[in-house]
Amino acid sequence: MTNTVPKILIVGGGYAGFYTAWKLEKHLRKGEAEVTIVDPLPYMTYQPFLPEVAAGSIEARHSVVALRRHLKRTNVLAAKVTGIEHARKVATITPIEGDPFEFEYEHIVVTAGAVSRTFPIPGIADNAIGLKTIEEAVAIRDRLMSNFDKASVLPPGPARDRLLTTVVIGGGFAGIEVFAELRSLASALVSSYPQLSFEDTHFHLVEAMGRIMPEVSLKTSEWVLKDLAKRGASVHLDTQVTGAVDGNVELSTGEIIPSDLIIWTAGVMANPTVVRGSDLLVEERGRILTRADLRVGTDEEVVQGAWAAGDVSAVPDLSGGGVGGYCVPNAQHAVRQAKLLAKNLTAVLRGELPREYYHKNLGAVAGLGLYNGVFQSGNLALKGFVAWVAHRGYHGMAMPSWERKWRVLWGWWNNLWLGRDLVNLSTVQNPRYVFEEFAARPRPQVVANPVDDKGAKKPAKSVKVAASR
Incomplete structure (x- = not known):
């Protein structure tokens, strides 16, 4: 050195x-x-907030921490x-x-x-989306809301059913949270679309094991299953996805679920x-x-x-x-x-000895949509509204820096009184589409072939035409 x-x-x-x-x-x-x-990427993503970002409960920018703002004496590359x-x-x-x-x-x-972490299942790499980044969470939200717009102008049938069907693969915490949050969002969206009803929306969660959420007790996980069933969601246990070609999710049971939104949360x-x-x-x-x-x-x-x-x-x-x-x-x-x-x-x-890492798990807390959640710490289990408050309280305080904490808390406070922000910004992924549609372009060159007095064609001349304004 x-x-x-x-x-x-x-x-x-x-x-x-x-x-x-x-x-x-x-x-x-x-x-x-x-x-x-x-x-x-110049920011840290607070991943526990990704399901709420996908459901529109948290502004996407508020769930990330800008490295350059908070690291004053660190070189950021x-x-x-x-x-x-x-x-x-x-x-x-x-x-x-x-x-x-x-x-x-x-x-x-x-x-x-x-x-x-995915497996070589046909169609997954081409049709599914993960939930590890803020960009994925935003894309999931916009896709769900865009699908409602498309489905609202279609007659009942397979095409509309595909747009209104969401499939989540993986029954761990991330899968259950995004599944429940999106179910909650879809239920809220229905009231804004008179052409659609709650029964038109379909949510399927596929889990290869015989239970969901291994981080909590079996009794608590069974309560979550019952709660999801009350909200019209279908959970397929002991079931594997064998294909997803063209968005047709094939299950090991032989069932095929056509879907336009497939979310993969089955491992990292x-x-x-x-x-x-x-x-x-x-x-x-x-x-x-x-x-x-x-x-x-x-x-x-x-x-x-x-x-x-x-x-x-x-x-x-x-x-x-x-x-x-x-x-x-x-x-x-x-x-x-x-x-x-x-x-x-x-x-x-400084020439001193390092200490060993020791941490006993404090428990697990998950949000299951607005005003609903689950909390497990040892033998203590909380469910419903109380657990939802514990979920928001824990993660609100765990968000790094008071600057970011206040942004998240302020957003939650506004949503409490103003309701969900249902603006769909899916076109931000192609922001130039309007500009490209109406932008003036140069006219093609006109090539003239005049004929001389002997009937022979003269060499072609290019005629330049000014671009239209």
Whole structure:
């Protein structure tokens, strides 16, 4: 290293990456280290809010945290880390504009998160959409509302049924929340479309296991099933999706459900671009092998200068509650691991020993549409309105920074009195369509072939015509 100030490179600006950088700014003395965070998107997405964004209960911009606004002493690079050669302590950074370059570091923190994990099911890659990003949540909302507009001018029949049918694949927390929130949104939309009725809308959730929401007790999950059934939703347990070609969702039971909105929430995997492009230790599920003190390595060996946290890492769960002995990929762990990682990294820079990560699961809370939710902590289970209040209270306070908290709370307050904002902005995905339709274009060139006095054609001349105004 030519620079006497240690360089810290953070790969990924999600939960763990943002909180690591945020807390490093608090713990590090001025000039003690130089921190750089790399992510192609300039914001952190608060993923527990994605179902409410999809349902229009939260403004999309309010559920993300701008990195440049809140990281005052951190270098923010809009790029991807496409290679990590820790043996040389060099990362390859590919910016969103420009050529790749090498970045030397003293410490690297891998917090690249997770992406949707799919299977090679025919039609899924072409017709389904995930729920890991704010862009996906907005697209889901706009698609549902656009489908209502289209269906309202169609006569009853297969075409209209397809537009009004939503299929969610995966019965974990993310799947159940977006399923219930969209069911709630659709119920609210019906009153604005006299041509449509509640019975015209169809919602199907497909889960391969024999139950939903393994994070809560069986009794609580059964209550959720009954609640969804009361709202006209169909849940297919012990059922797998075998195809989705042309939007026709084929189930292992033989049933075929034509749908124009297919949402995949059946699992996640560590960011493969970062994991496969690095020489760091990886365990069998494709996550970076991480010690309890959040340094990369095993109990017997430490990879000096390499750290990991969040969904991309396999961190031992010392509380004994983790699946396979590791912390489950959720926000509770990502945030707390990042906070400890910042402390541990600072301690190592100062020649001190890092502490091990220990966190016992506080419970699980989920929103099931407006004024409805479920909460589970140990043997304590809350359902309905009280759980919905607990859900909003917990996540409202967990949202990073008071600036973002107030934006979310203000939106909820406005919606309480003004109702849902039902504006559909699906055309924002093709914002130039009006301009292109009416924009003046140059007229085509006119080629003249005059005939001379002997009857022979003279060489053609191009006649330029001014563009119409």
